[in-house]
Amino acid sequence: MAKTGVTAAKKWSEMTWQERREERFKRWLYPRDVKFVSPAAEKSYKERVTRFIKAIKLEEPDRVPCILPAGSFPAYHAGTTLRHVMYDYDALRDAWKKFLNEFDGDTYSSPGVVPSARVSEIIDSKTTRWPGHGLTESARFQQFVEGEYMKADEYDRLIDDPSDYCLRCYIPRSLGALEPFAKLMPFSHLLGMPTRLLGACTLPEVQEAFLALVAAGRELAKYQEVIRQCGREGQAAGFPLFHGGMSQAPFDTFADTLRGTRGIVLDMYRQPEKLFQAMERVTPLNISLGVDAANLTGGPIVFIPLHKGDDTFMSDKQFDTFYWPTLRKLVLGLVEEGCVPLLFAEGRYNRRLKQITDLPRGSVLWHFDQTDMAEAKTALGGNVCISGNVPTSLLITGTAAEVKEYCRRLIEVCAPGGGFILTGGASIDSGKAENLHAMMEAAREYGRYK
Amino acid sequence: MSGDFANLLADLKEDEVIKLTKQRLDSGEDPMKILEDSRKGMELVGKRFADGEYFLPELVFSGELLKQVTEIVKPHITETTSDAKRRGKVVLGTVAGDIHDIGLNIVDFMLDVNGFQVYNLGVDVPAARFVAKVKETGAPIVGLSGFLTPAFDAMKETVEALDKAGLRGKVKIMIGGGQMDDEVRKYARADAYGKDAMAAVTLAKKWTGAS
Numbered sequence: 001m002a003k004t005g006v007t008a009a010k011k012w013s014e015m016t017w018q019e020r021r022e023e024r025f026k027r028w029l030y031p032r033d034v035k036f037v038s039p040a041a042e043k044s045y046k047e048r049v050t051r052f053i054k055a056i057k058l059e060e061p062d063r064v065p066c067i068l069p070a071g072s073f074p075a076y077h078a079g080t081t082l083r084h085v086m087y088d089y090d091a092l093r094d095a096w097k098k099f100l101n102e103f104d105g106d107t108y109s110s111p112g113v114v115p116s117a118r119v120s121e122i123i124d125s126k127t128t129r130w131p132g133h134g135l136t137e138s139a140r141f142q143q144f145v146e147g148e149y150m151k152a153d154e155y156d157r158l159i160d161d162p163s164d165y166c167l168r169c170y171i172p173r174s175l176g177a178l179e180p181f182a183k184l185m186p187f188s189h190l191l192g193m194p195t196r197l198l199g200a201c202t203l204p205e206v207q208e209a210f211l212a213l214v215a216a217g218r219e220l221a222k223y224q225e226v227i228r229q230c231g232r233e234g235q236a237a238g239f240p241l242f243h244g245g246m247s248q249a250p251f252d253t254f255a256d257t258l259r260g261t262r263g264i265v266l267d268m269y270r271q272p273e274k275l276f277q278a279m280e281r282v283t284p285l286n287i288s289l290g291v292d293a294a295n296l297t298g299g300p301i302v303f304i305p306l307h308k309g310d311d312t313f314m315s316d317k318q319f320d321t322f323y324w325p326t327l328r329k330l331v332l333g334l335v336e337e338g339c340v341p342l343l344f345a346e347g348r349y350n351r352r353l354k355q356i357t358d359l360p361r362g363s364v365l366w367h368f369d370q371t372d373m374a375e376a377k378t379a380l381g382g383n384v385c386i387s388g389n390v391p392t393s394l395l396i397t398g399t400a401a402e403v404k405e406y407c408r409r410l411i412e413v414c415a416p417g418g419g420f421i422l423t424g425g426a427s428i429d430s431g432k433a434e435n436l437h438a439m440m441e442a443a444r445e446y447g448r449y450k
Numbered sequence: 451m452s453g454d455f456a457n458l459l460a461d462l463k464e465d466e467v468i469k470l471t472k473q474r475l476d477s478g479e480d481p482m483k484i485l486e487d488s489r490k491g492m493e494l495v496g497k498r499f500a501d502g503e504y505f506l507p508e509l510v511f512s513g514e515l516l517k518q519v520t521e522i523v524k525p526h527i528t529e530t531t532s533d534a535k536r537r538g539k540v541v542l543g544t545v546a547g548d549i550h551d552i553g554l555n556i557v558d559f560m561l562d563v564n565g566f567q568v569y570n571l572g573v574d575v576p577a578a579r580f581v582a583k584v585k586e587t588g589a590p591i592v593g594l595s596g597f598l599t600p601a602f603d604a605m606k607e608t609v610e611a612l613d614k615a616g617l618r619g620k621v622k623i624m625i626g627g628g629q630m631d632d633e634v635r636k637y638a639r640a641d642a643y644g645k646d647a648m649a650a651v652t653l654a655k656k657w658t659g660a661s
Contacts, residue, residue, distance in 0.1 A: 140600035393633035
């Protein structure tokens, strides 16, 4: 049975990765449950998806595809604030609809980038701060709180049973309302006697935790309905969803989210073997994370934001030792299942360019932020698709003419021969509408392939 | 021996550094000499970082070693000696609305090992706190750190607040981090953008007339 939901002539298990990817591309091109508003919208949708597929496969599309780096820009463009739309889903929907109606990038920008503050409040998220909650009300980004959510001596416990570790250790520390989950017994104790599950549920604080979970689930359902509705409308208007799923470099799983910068450094020196073992342990889990999401959404692109492996975070040797081996396995695992890993190299990857060339031709998509794009084209062009990198500073503080000129030069360097997608270095929160329009104009005017 | 100690610290030999610290104390050596050697070791780390031999992990780990050495040595120090000659004062912080501190701490580290007195205000620092700290310390240099795009405006507002307080003519302001660049420097009307911690040191040295 084809895992993508598309009926294929050949069994999934017998297909090559390219054949599996074609199946996923087909599902992306012909999305289920989308009723296009007009034949023109359907035609635009297919043209847009085709543009991306060709760029990924290193062929020349009709023109350079363009992803507008919207971020939380739609909120401010609509005259509201991030804080407001994090609490008011109607305002969130209206703002993103306005953006959809006014901008014609090649993708659909989802309000899903803005999480519900109501859900975070109910569940008492310890890992994020948002405007009015740990940050000033006027703050324009929700931010991750780095910390030692996993202790130095807990590697064995995580390696032995990651699910149990998440349920009884990681969740209680990162979601305040679920702190009592630390009192649950290991689920393996239920074998042969399932009612043992109820033991801890006699505790009032555990009952409260489950009630909070129910309340958060109900609130999340309200939020998700708005996000889904927006998604259906966006696609119906002809704009394809770009991120089909998300995953994480195994090193970042530990360095970013579990141990924090200080913790991971101590582990690199004091217990590197444990770290290697744990990264190997989570690699297949991170592959499933991306594949499962791609199956669910029908989008083949799996977004992987890369953080602690950039030029300043570690040496070439540390990258080759700690970062790349398991990231490469993750990428190859996703590719094998027909997904297209989108590697977002935030910061600078100039020194990394020589270290990331050992991936199958045309299998991934790199998104560069402040990396030298001419060098990226030289190192990777003809081998994998690259995208980037209009600086956020230019988009927010520059003029439309400056943005257009930057894009023109970028296209000149990166577009020849195909395999290039125009986008921002990172996403923006505010800025001028005309600067985003200028990006699209540049893609249309200068990005044509003859 | 002192050269060995500094090198062991710079080479990040944790066990040896701790062992040697204890040995030196046991043999009755002046604890201040151990701290002085530690400072030399940290200078070496800073130099290797500037030379591209060391990266963030080495800075963080050497900081951990220094912390351990200091904790062992501290109870043995009887007199408080005044701080060594410092090149100049720098007020440093991540601007309001931004809670990122990795880059901030690298700059703090590099300025410190290069002899500057650093007042690190931490993250999400309102403009008024920068103003108050500059007034309190009389620091001639302010470093604004930021990771995300909203920091563009927060930096601009911080520079304006220093201006309103009548301090703009008395301080040089540098910015850096994440999405910052020279465009942002112009927008925020700061004096300089530094692309990394070494640039921050170079700027601070230039502005204090040291070299």
